[in-house]
Amino acid sequence: MHAGRSFATAILPLVLALTPSAPAHAQSTVALDPAKLAEIRESNAKCFACHSADGLKSPPRQDMDFDKLKSLLHDPALYETSSHGRVECRTCHGVGSTTFPHGATLKAQVSPCSECHAAKVYRIETQFEASVHAKTQKDKFTCWSCHDGHVYNIAAKIGTPAKIVAQDNAMCLDCHNSDLQFSKFAPVGKRRPTIDTIHAWLPNTKSHWGSVRCVECHTPAGRSFSHEILDKSKAEKNCVSCHSRESSLRTRLYRHLVAAEEEKFGFVNSIFLSQSYVIGASRNPWIDWSVGAAAALLAVGMLTHALLRIGAALWRRRERRPP
Numbered sequence: 667m668h669a670g671r672s673f674a675t676a677i678l679p680l681v682l683a684l685t686p687s688a689p690a691h692a693q694s695t696v697a698l699d700p701a702k703l704a705e706i707r708e709s710n711a712k713c714f715a716c717h718s719a720d721g722l723k724s725p726p727r728q729d730m731d732f733d734k735l736k737s738l739l740h741d742p743a744l745y746e747t748s749s750h751g752r753v754e755c756r757t758c759h760g761v762g763s764t765t766f767p768h769g770a771t772l773k774a775q776v777s778p779c780s781e782c783h784a785a786k787v788y789r790i791e792t793q794f795e796a797s798v799h800a801k802t803q804k805d806k807f808t809c810w811s812c813h814d815g816h817v818y819n820i821a822a823k824i825g826t827p828a829k830i831v832a833q834d835n836a837m838c839l840d841c842h843n844s845d846l847q848f849s850k851f852a853p854v855g856k857r858r859p860t861i862d863t864i865h866a867w868l869p870n871t872k873s874h875w876g877s878v879r880c881v882e883c884h885t886p887a888g889r890s891f892s893h894e895i896l897d898k899s900k901a902e903k904n905c906v907s908c909h910s911r912e913s914s915l916r917t918r919l920y921r922h923l924v925a926a927e928e929e930k931f932g933f934v935n936s937i938f939l940s941q942s943y944v945i946g947a948s949r950n951p952w953i954d955w956s957v958g959a960a961a962a963l964l965a966v967g968m969l970t971h972a973l974l975r976i977g978a979a980l981w982r983r984r985e986r987r988p989p
């Protein structure tokens with residue numbers, strides 16, 4: 667297999683060169699008028715004037731509860747690169763956030779996700795309602811329990827699997843690795859099971875946390891991604907679901923990579939060849955085909971060579987024969 671892989675690596679550029687590439691699609695980043703963007707940044711800077719580490723040092727007014735402010739700081743750089751980086755703070759927090767002191771009802775005024783993402787929320791909410799968290803922790807558990815909308819970024823924008831994994835697993839582990847956070851949501855008296863102990867059957871447990879997401883095993887198989895976190899009895903334990911050519915990760919964690927590669931090279935699975943993210947997933951029909959074709963060519967070449975030599979020998983023998 668190893669010889670096959672290095673041969674495959676050598677022949678891959680050739681195969682790629684011969685493969686007709688798919689038409690390039692335009693990147694779907696929504697352009698925003700620079701003047702409008704500057705306006706949004708300026709508006710948000712007014713909030714960061716207090717709600718950031720720098721702001722806390724010299725806030726524009728003194729008549730507020732700054733002890734409380736210490737626990738309400740946000741990072742402008744993280745915010746600006748998040749999915750909501752071009753949304754004004756006050757569109758979610760309401761006009762109450764622009765008056766000082768803010769007033770006691772500010773917290774309750776925040777817009778729910780559905781106010782702006784009606785269609786998406788409609789689809790996701792049904793899955794979420796069926797999840798273990800929504801069932802066992804009704805009312806307490808919301809979209810916001812996992813998604814910090816000040817920092818969250820969609821996978822398509824993050825790009826590399828390691829970074830997507832880091833963000834999405836942190837969502838779960840912020841709670842599942844913290845007794846304090848877990849106890850805020852768990853039924854009274856329930857002890858937090860230690861994540862590494864529960865998954866001790868998974869070899870290299872810690873290294874799996876760096877390369878694969880919790881949701882890969884804890885949501886229904888066969889869908890690109892679902893918000894339905896299943897009961898533990900239905901979690902994935904089968905290694906082959908990921909460690910195989912038909913890896914479920916192709917339609918999940920790697921779906922953006924697969925799409926990008928397909929666009930670039932015009933055939934599926936190439937991402938597994940160039941990056942070999944998943945052991946055992948690197949088999950590819952193109953490689954099998956090209957290895958087979960090369961072997962056949964070699965055989966034909968050897969046969970021709972042999973025939974030529976036999977022919978030449980016979981010819982020479984005839985030459986040498988006295989007339």
Ligand code: HEC
Nearest residue numbers: 712713716727730731734735755756759763767768772773
């Ligand atoms: C002059 C400083 C200052 C500015 C400017 C400021 N805030 Fe605040 N904010 C505070 C302080 C102090 C608190 C904590 C005390 C309180 O709740 O009033 C706070 C609390 C909050 C809270 C939490 C309320 C709660 O009850 O948990 C939110 C949300 C908030 N601010 C949003 C904003 C937004 C959005 C902006 C910009 C439109 C903004 N703030 C601008 C000082 C400021």
Ligand code: HEC
Nearest residue numbers: 710713714717737738739745750753754755758776810815
């Ligand atoms: C997409 C909607 C949305 C946007 C945009 C948004 N927030 Fe929030 N924010 C929320 C929600 C929802 C909560 C309540 C979270 C909770 O209940 O734990 C919150 C909580 C807060 C809090 C109090 C709790 C905390 O963790 O600090 C502050 C302060 C705050 N936001 C400031 C800001 C600032 C400053 C901006 C702009 C730079 C901003 N928010 C942009 C939705 C938003």
Ligand code: HEC
Nearest residue numbers: 696749752753757758777778779781782809810813815820
């Ligand atoms: C005030 C309106 C508003 C609210 C409330 C809001 N969003 Fe958004 N959200 C937006 C806008 C606008 C964008 C697109 C920003 C852009 O294209 O620059 C966006 C983008 C996103 C994206 C990435 C792009 C996409 O289209 O999928 C995600 C994910 C997202 N929001 C999740 C949430 C979640 C989860 C909540 C609730 C916790 C929430 N949003 C609440 C306005 C909102």
Ligand code: HEC
Nearest residue numbers: 779786787790791794808809812820821822834881891893
């Ligand atoms: C248990 C944690 C959890 C909860 C609760 C949760 N989400 Fe998510 N959400 C995730 C994870 C993990 C992803 C990343 C999925 C992916 O990229 O495949 C995600 C992705 C998303 C996306 C982006 C999908 C895309 O196009 O890349 C949106 C939008 C979203 N969630 C909205 C919501 C809304 C709305 C709710 C509440 C009804 C919610 N989420 C509740 C964990 C959660």
Ligand code: HEC
Nearest residue numbers: 798802811812837838841848851852853880881884897898
């Ligand atoms: C805000 C805290 C919090 C977050 C975030 C969170 N969980 Fe949980 N989760 C809990 C609590 C608390 C329980 C225990 C509920 C109970 O026993 O009633 C639980 C239970 C579970 C269970 C066990 C269900 C069973 O059958 O006993 C699984 C599996 C699970 N969570 C997976 C996840 C995954 C995957 C994520 C991230 C996508 C996640 N959780 C995010 C708090 C959280």
Ligand code: HEC
Nearest residue numbers: 835838839842859861864875878879880883898901902903
């Ligand atoms: C390779 C698949 C896989 C991955 C990845 C995975 N889990 Fe699990 N998880 C399982 C299986 C299978 C079980 C059931 C184990 C059992 O019952 O022996 C389980 C059980 C659990 C439970 C139930 C604990 C209990 O006994 O109450 C929680 C909570 C949980 N996982 C959270 C997580 C979190 C958080 C992550 C991400 C850091 C994660 N899982 C990643 C497969 C996985």
Ligand code: HEC
Nearest residue numbers: 867868869870873877878882883904905908942943944945
């Ligand atoms: C949800 C998908 C998934 C499941 C299920 C899964 N793995 Fe993995 N595993 C991965 C990924 C992704 C990697 C990282 C591969 C890489 O970096 O090339 C990995 C890496 C490994 C490694 C190499 C670890 C290292 O540090 O180099 C071993 C060994 C492994 N898995 C064994 C298993 C076994 C045995 C099972 C079943 C008990 C299993 N895996 C289940 C996704 C999975």
